[in-house]
Amino acid sequence: xxxxxxxxxxxKIGFASVVMMSFRQAVTLARLLARVNGTTRVxxxxxxxxxxxxxxxxxxxxxxxxxxxxxxxxxxxxxPKPVRRTIGIDRRTHHPKESIPMPTATVPTEKxxxxxxxxTPVRVAVIVGSIRTDRFCPTPSNWIADQARxxxxxxxxxxxxxxxxxxxxxxxxxENAPQPEPVTELSQRLAPADxxxxxxxxxxxxxxxxxxxxxxxxxxxxxxxxxGFVSYGGITGGLQSxxxxxxxxxxFHAVPLRDSITFANFWKTFDHDGRPxxxxxxxxxxxxxxxxxxxxxxxLRQARTERPYPFVESE
Numbered sequence: 001x002x003x004x005x006x007x008x009x010x011x012k013i014g015f016a017s018v019v020m021m022s023f024r025q026a027v028t029l030a031r032l033l034a035r036v037n038g039t040t041r042v043x044x045x046x047x048x049x050x051x052x053x054x055x056x057x058x059x060x061x062x063x064x065x066x067x068x069x070x071x072x073x074x075x076x077x078x079x080p081k082p083v084r085r086t087i088g089i090d091r092r093t094h095h096p097k098e099s100i101p102m103p104t105a106t107v108p109t110e111k112x113x114x115x116x117x118x119x120t121p122v123r124v125a126v127i128v129g130s131i132r133t134d135r136f137c138p139t140p141s142n143w144i145a146d147q148a149r150x151x152x153x154x155x156x157x158x159x160x161x162x163x164x165x166x167x168x169x170x171x172x173x174x175e176n177a178p179q180p181e182p183v184t185e186l187s188q189r190l191a192p193a194d195x196x197x198x199x200x201x202x203x204x205x206x207x208x209x210x211x212x213x214x215x216x217x218x219x220x221x222x223x224x225x226x227x228g229f230v231s232y233g234g235i236t237g238g239l240q241s242x243x244x245x246x247x248x249x250x251x252f253h254a255v256p257l258r259d260s261i262t263f264a265n266f267w268k269t270f271d272h273d274g275r276p277x278x279x280x281x282x283x284x285x286x287x288x289x290x291x292x293x294x295x296x297x298x299x300l301r302q303a304r305t306e307r308p309y310p311f312v313e314s315e
Contacts, residue, residue, distance in 0.1 A: 047162035121155045122297040124148055125193035129211040130202040131162040136232065137275040140145040140263060141199040144230050146287040148197070159189055161214050168213055171192055183217050190221040195228070195297035198252075200241045207241040215248060224304055226296035228289060229260040232269075237262030253309070255296055261289050 076264045126145045130137035138160070145158045164182040171177060179187070190196075200207045215222070231238025239262060246256040261282075263269045269277055276282035303309075 024096035075172050116154050121153050123155045123194045125157045125159050126197045128160040129198055131210045140230055140232055144307050148290055193267045195226045195293050197228045199230045202238040205240045206244050222254045224300050226255045227294055228257045228293045232263040232266035235264055257292055261285055
């Protein structure tokens with residue numbers, strides 16, 4: 001094909017089409033140009049000079065590389081420097097799958113506070129909820145405390161309410177009034193806890209008055225912490241006590257667990273040494289119960305340290 005024919009083609013399609021042609025089109029054009037004489041390659045050089053990077057790459061792959069390179073150098077010498085930077089062959093634009101290696105630097109970072117908190121054992125306070133004479137409550141309390149001690153992510157504090165002579169009359173409205181000594185001592189054990197396990201019997205379809213008295217003496221000690229329940233009784237296993245306690249702890253913005261452990265006909269479920277008769281079954285229940293308690297304890301502990309809880313004042 002003569003140079004005049006090629007000139008007519010370029011005139012018809014316009015140089016803008018050459019500049020915007022795809023890589024596949026540029027390859028086809030380059031293959032055709034590689035078969036013609038050197039005169040027609042001048043038009044390819046002109047296309048490259050106008051910014052057709054795709055045509056330039058294709059020509060260097062299939063055509064006369066020396067002629068194209070020489071043409072590019074001759075044309076670029078006549079173009080001002082600011083414009084010259086936009087002209088040339090950038091192979092990276094035609095290989096999007098290839099990534100350009102970038103220098104990286106290792107910056108030492110401190111261990112996040114949330115990660116440190118997550119690795120800290122959960123402090124679980126097991127509360128013996130009955131203080132009556134000849135009570136059975138220490139038996140299931142010791143059992144669940146021993147089950148919790150088997151976990152490496154738990155620290156157990158067994159709190160017996162019988163050790164604290166809490167007043168049966170609550171304090172008044174004076175916030176600056178000194179607290180009774182038993183209340184202060186018990187607060188020092190409740191406040192550091194991340195979770196609670198309340199062990200309760202059932203008295204006349206509810207939990208003991210001593211347990212309610214102990215709960216009401218405190219407020220912030222319970223807030224935003226999970227509370228699990230272990231109950232014992234007759235045929236119901238103390239379920240009524242747990243149902244009543246859930247609504248009480250919700251008032252403190254605590255988080256009662258949905259699942260609990262109950263011992264129906266407790267005098268049959270424990271042996272004389274204070275161990276459950278069905279060890280395998282009770283241990284399985286304890287593992288699931290404590291797993292949920294620890295999950296909530298870790299989650300709420302992290303939330304308490306990272307962001308404030310949006311309390312709403314009562315009207």
